Amino acid sequence: MQVEMTDATEQHRYEGRVDGELAAVAEYxxxxxxxxxxxxEVFPGHEGRGIASDLVRQALEDVRRQQLQxxxxxxxxxxWxxxxxxxxxxLVYRSRTTATPGRD
Structure with a gap:
């Protein structure tokens, strides 16, 4: 089984399709x-097959290509x-601030 990932930018989500059918989304x-x-989210009938894991891996690779966090x-x-x-x-964002809340 191969998950085909696309970035549906207008819907703000990565979509994972299996055999042309939308199987999972990762919203962003x-x-x-x-x-x-x-x-x-993995849609009914597609659970338990590793589709979300494959979708997230591909989405993170896309984020890396864009040099984002x-x-x-x-x-x-x-x-994951x-x-x-x-x-x-x-890739995980870490705040660059050193300010401590509540201190003047």
Missing amino acids: LKTAELVVFSHT VLPLCPFVGA IARHRADYGD
Whole structure:
């Protein structure tokens, strides 16, 4: 089984298709510096086949090609990156601020 990934920019999501059928999506918001992944969903009949994992891997490779960082608000994307930290941990956005809230 091969997951064909496309970036549906107008819908703000990566789409994963299997045999031409939409099987999963990874929704995002994009800024000039990063991609915020907000939700990943696998549609009925496609669960348990690794489609979301393949979609997220391909989406992260696309983010890398764009030289952007990732803010994984979606629990699935965050857990996936944690399991593949050696390969994708460098993409995770880290704040550059050193300010401490509540201090004057």
